[in-house]
Amino acid sequence: QSAETWWSRILSSTAPHHFTWSRQRIGFMPRKLYSNTVGRPRTIEMPESNGIVVIKVGGGILLDADATKSLSAGVAAWAVDHTVVIVHGGGPQGTDLAERMGHTPRIVHGRRVTSDLDLDLVLSTVCGLVNSTLVAALSASGVRAVGITGASVGMISAVKRPPWTLDGEVVDFGHVGDIEKIDTAPLEALISGSFVPVVATVGSTIGGDL
Helix, strand or coil, X not given: CCHHHHHHHHCCCCCCEEXXXXXXXXXXXXXXXXXXXXXXXXXXXXXXXXCEEEEEECHHHHHCHHHHHHHHHHHHHHHHHCEEEEEECCHHHHHHHHHHCCCCCXXXXXXXXXXXXXXXXXXXXXXXXXXXXXXXXHHHCCCCEEEEECCHHHCEEEEECCCEEECCEEECCECCEEEEEECCHHHXXXXXCCCEEEEECCCECCCCCC
């Protein structure tokens, strides 16, 4: 499932504030979030009350050094008065690595079929390159960032998605799962230690499959 679906489920009872940050954002400043995601600059006021702020970061932001610095500075400012949880993807990095390997991912009705090779690419990019790069950038701005994945301590427990019938074709999406259970204890432990969790969107089954 999408990262935004994950975290609306994980923290819905405690995190009313949820923002998405992509390459289209033009600024991330203390107290306000500036964006041009709809083609026109607009301002989103930062919540005044203390609480949990969940930020979904698109992998494309790390392709832009200035945007990455802006994001990191903004998170550092927000973390002073708010509990921040970051969840991220890594689509552009995964696509780039696939292309360099001569692999063309299969997309069915906008959904990626995750083969064994595609899973390896996701683990290498989302859990490796993107997570580590984002954690390093945040740490350089003074954020106590800790990189984890949904598979850490079984935080996101999923079951393999059954085949779907689309346009008369039975499609097996491979290593794609549906969330069955969520354990927020790992996040709560990090938050209680004043750390900022940076979560890569990979879950695992009860048997340990990713």
